[in-house]
Amino acid sequence: xxxxxFILLMLFVLSLTACGGGGTDIQTTTTTTTMGQExxxxxxxxxxxxxxxxxxxxxxxxxxxxxxx
Numbered sequence: 616x617x618x619x620x621f622i623l624l625m626l627f628v629l630s631l632t633a634c635g636g637g638g639t640d641i642q643t644t645t646t647t648t649t650m651g652q653e654x655x656x657x658x659x660x661x662x663x664x665x666x667x668x669x670x671x672x673x674x675x676x677x678x679x680x681x682x683x684x
Contacts, residue, residue: 650682
């Protein structure tokens with residue numbers, strides 16, 4: 616009889632592990648840098664040869680567009 620109680624208890628505990636919400640995962644992003652800092656970091660990456668000129672220009676445009684909103 617104690618085995619049956621143990622099994623029932625375990626089934627109850629395991630059923631609770633599936634609870635906990637659901638729904639949509641909402642993610643937020645917080646930017647703590649300024650446009651100037653991002654542009655300086657981008658420029659540094661370009662000067663170090665990490666980015667091509669085309670990548671640099673595209674990234675710079677994206678940064679400026681993002682802060683223009």
